[in-house]
Amino acid sequence: MHIESITLADSLMLTLLTIVLYQSMAWVQQKWQLIWLNPLLLSIVMLIPFLLLSHIPYESYRQSTQTLNALLEPATVALGYPLYLQLRNIKRNWQQLIAILALGVIIVITLSFSLTILLIHQKEIAIALSLKSVTTPVGIILTEQLQGDSSITPFAIMIAGFSGALLGPSWLRFINVRSNIAIGLSVGAASHVIGSIILSKNNVHQGAYSSVALIISAVLTAFIIPILIPLLSMIFI
Amino acid sequence: MMKNIIYTILAISICLGLGKLINYAIGGLPASLYGMIIYCILLQLNLVTPNRVNQANQWAIKHMGVCFIPAALGVINHFELIKSHGIALVAIILVTTFLLLTFVGLLAEKYLTTKTKPSSPVGSC
Numbered sequence: 001m002h003i004e005s006i007t008l009a010d011s012l013m014l015t016l017l018t019i020v021l022y023q024s025m026a027w028v029q030q031k032w033q034l035i036w037l038n039p040l041l042l043s044i045v046m047l048i049p050f051l052l053l054s055h056i057p058y059e060s061y062r063q064s065t066q067t068l069n070a071l072l073e074p075a076t077v078a079l080g081y082p083l084y085l086q087l088r089n090i091k092r093n094w095q096q097l098i099a100i101l102a103l104g105v106i107i108v109i110t111l112s113f114s115l116t117i118l119l120i121h122q123k124e125i126a127i128a129l130s131l132k133s134v135t136t137p138v139g140i141i142l143t144e145q146l147q148g149d150s151s152i153t154p155f156a157i158m159i160a161g162f163s164g165a166l167l168g169p170s171w172l173r174f175i176n177v178r179s180n181i182a183i184g185l186s187v188g189a190a191s192h193v194i195g196s197i198i199l200s201k202n203n204v205h206q207g208a209y210s211s212v213a214l215i216i217s218a219v220l221t222a223f224i225i226p227i228l229i230p231l232l233s234m235i236f237i
Numbered sequence: 238m239m240k241n242i243i244y245t246i247l248a249i250s251i252c253l254g255l256g257k258l259i260n261y262a263i264g265g266l267p268a269s270l271y272g273m274i275i276y277c278i279l280l281q282l283n284l285v286t287p288n289r290v291n292q293a294n295q296w297a298i299k300h301m302g303v304c305f306i307p308a309a310l311g312v313i314n315h316f317e318l319i320k321s322h323g324i325a326l327v328a329i330i331l332v333t334t335f336l337l338l339t340f341v342g343l344l345a346e347k348y349l350t351t352k353t354k355p356s357s358p359v360g361s362c
Contacts, residue, residue: 018303018306018307019303022302022303022306023303026300026302039302040302040305040306040309043303043306044306044309044310044312047306047310048310048312048313051310051313052313058310058311058313058314061307061310062307062310062311065306065307066307068303068304068306068307069304069307069308071301071304072269072301072304072305072308073253073268073269073272074249074250074253074269074297075297075298075301075304076267076269076270076272076273077249077252077253077256077269077272077273077276078249078273078276078294078297078298078301079273079298080252080272080273080274080275080276080277080280081276081277081280081287081290081291081294081295081298082298083273083277084276084277084280084281084287085287087277087281093348093349096348096349097345097349100341100344100345100348100349101341103340103344104337104340104341107336107337107340108333108336108337111332111333111336112329112330112333115329115332115333116326116329119322119325119329120322120325120326122318125318125322125326129326129329129330129333132330132333132334133333133334133337136302136305137269137301137304137305138269138270140305140308141267141269141270142267145267149311149315150308150311151308151309151310151311151312151313151314151315152312152315152326153308154305154308154309155309155312156326156330159327159330159331159334160330160333160334163330163331163334163335164334164335164337164338168335168338171335171338171339172338172342175339175342175343176346177342177343177345177346178346179345179346179349179350181345181349181350182341182342182343182345182346182349182350183342185341185342185345185349186337186338186339186340186341186342186345187338189337189338189341190334190335190337190338190341191334191338213341218270219270219273219274222266222267222270223265223266226265
């Protein structure tokens with residue numbers, strides 16, 4: 001199949017294929033109840049050989065499925081609803097909570113960006129990695145806004161998500177962090193939705209705090225990163 | 238049911254539209270993040286009825302993963318990068334993730350669990 005100019009039929013077909021594939025993978029995960037059978041990861045693993053074998057260049061695939069990419073915007077807006085639901089949970093200590101999460105955001109962006117620049121020397125990748133602790137739609141949108149490489153972001157986000165969600169609770173117990181609020185907030189800040197899902201299965205309070213942390217961190221990141229990245233670039237590049 | 242779905246779509250579209258206006262006027266955050274904040278405020282003020290958006294909104298969040306595929310698949314152009322820098326990439330992600338966990342965990346444990354030990358003398362510095 002050669003796509004010189006993308007027709008509406010190709011576009012429809014690839015978009016439909018993507019949706020059906022993702023939906024079946026989501027169904028597989030639900031059936032087996034295994035968190036690491038991540039539907040996004042499985043879909044990518046199957047789509048890569050498909051595109052290579054049928055000689056569809058990535059750029060054509062991307063253009064054909066731009067409807068899906070465009071839906072990232074309303075999906076991000078929809079996150080305002082869980083944010084609204086969680087507001088009552090943070091009324092008590094909101095200043096401290098926001099200060100801690102903001103410091104966390106600044107530290108993680110600074111470290112990820114500078115380490116990547118020092119080790120890999122590519123600014124687009126460094127931007128993608130510095131957005132690895134935010135929830136995926138926001139991560140992709142912010143990476144594109146800063147002209148980073150948004151194809152790296154979702155993978156970085158998944159690795160941060162699974163490592164922190166699966167090993168984070170034991171690590172936190174080891175360093176003597178035991179309260180529901182501290183476990184929930186830290187796993188939510190570091191491992192976003194994946195952390196939140198795993199915590200919620202064992203402890204509803206930890207789950208609720210983690211979703212507070214992931215949404216507030218995403219908003220804080222959006223405010224902080226457009227200022228911080230140019231500053232860091234001046235130092236390192 | 239159908240009415241609530243349309244209501245949710247309308248509410249989200251209006252918030253996104255307003256977000257685009259703000260982004261166009263003053264820049265700063267991406268339009269969708271302005272939209273998210275506006276949506277949250279409208280829900281808080283009850284200008285958008287929370288009960289009416291609940292179902293469709295949760296459905297959208299549950300299924301939004303499919304929208305990440307086109308961006309994520311761009312990794313197809315990065316086999317070289319992964320071959321030469323894969324280990325460094327993963328190491329950076331793991332190290333910074335656990336530093337963040339430790340930092341937020343310790344600070345939250347120290348400053349946000351005050352209800353069990355009221356007004357300790359060094360508590361608020």
